[in-house]
Amino acid sequence: MVSAATVFEAAVASGATHGLDPADFKVPRVTDGEMVDLYDLRLVDTERGRAIYEAIKAAPEYGRCPLCGQQPVTTLDHHLPKAVFAALTVVPTNLVPACKDCNHAKGHAVGGSPADEPIHPYFDIPDDDPWLTAVVLERTPPALLFSVTPPSEWPSSLVSRVEKHFERFGLDAMYGALAATELSNIKGDLRRVLQSGGPSEGPAMVRLRLEEAAESRREARVNSWQTAMYTAVAANPWYYSGGFLN
Numbered sequence: 285m286v287s288a289a290t291v292f293e294a295a296v297a298s299g300a301t302h303g304l305d306p307a308d309f310k311v312p313r314v315t316d317g318e319m320v321d322l323y324d325l326r327l328v329d330t331e332r333g334r335a336i337y338e339a340i341k342a343a344p345e346y347g348r349c350p351l352c353g354q355q356p357v358t359t360l361d362h363h364l365p366k367a368v369f370a371a372l373t374v375v376p377t378n379l380v381p382a383c384k385d386c387n388h389a390k391g392h393a394v395g396g397s398p399a400d401e402p403i404h405p406y407f408d409i410p411d412d413d414p415w416l417t418a419v420v421l422e423r424t425p426p427a428l429l430f431s432v433t434p435p436s437e438w439p440s441s442l443v444s445r446v447e448k449h450f451e452r453f454g455l456d457a458m459y460g461a462l463a464a465t466e467l468s469n470i471k472g473d474l475r476r477v478l479q480s481g482g483p484s485e486g487p488a489m490v491r492l493r494l495e496e497a498a499e500s501r502r503e504a505r506v507n508s509w510q511t512a513m514y515t516a517v518a519a520n521p522w523y524y525s526g527g528f529l530n
């Protein structure tokens with residue numbers, strides 16, 4: 285299992301787990317069923333094992349699922365499925381904290397090529413690179429459309445994998461719904477800022493308020509939906525000039 289973990293970690297770090305042969309991940313003299321029992325009965329269900337399980341679950345900042353970046357962690361997801369890669373069943377780096385929805389959406393996904401290999405949140409996405417953007421839909425009520433806009437230096441396989449990740453976990457719909465609520469929540473604040481500045485100064489004051497909000501959220505997390513949202517509305521003249529009142 286230790287050597288399997290080493291092989292796995294080298295492959296996942298280079299986006300090459302699609303090339304791994306499940307036959308190399310059998311545990312000698314131990315059946316796949318016994319490995320599942322090791323996970324279910326020893327890691328999850330005993331006091332000593334459970335402490336390790338909970339420590340892995342508690343790893344993400346703020347208890348936030350690293351797959352969607354939004355919902356609370358409730359479980360551990362096997363990055364490579366235990367039903368296929370038995371030797372990775374209890375390997376910590378193969379156990380990714382996840383929310384229930386992301387765990388369900390991921391299922392037993394295994395990439396077949398460099399372009400569709402599932403993203404491993406601890407190895408794959410350079411979190412300092414801005415890749416999440418939004419555009420304002422100028423309508424009543426205003427809304428935001430989120431998409432993946434990666435830096436030009438990203439290799440095409442990583443772009444494709446992040447786009448598939450975005451699609452697989454339904455992040456456009458999730459972020460769109462959350463942003464719609466946030467837009468509704470800030471409407472009153474922005475209306476008061478607009479009114480206090482009057483017709484000549486008001487729009488610029490609203491824009492500044494939104495730019496400051498974007499900057500503060502960017503300092504916290506570059507690719508949060510909030511950073512993308514505030515960046516988008518601060519750059520949209522229709523929105524900050526009064527479109528937000530719609």
Ligand SMILES: [Zn+2]
Pocket residue numbers: 349350351352353354355382383384385386387
């Ligand atoms: Zn999630």
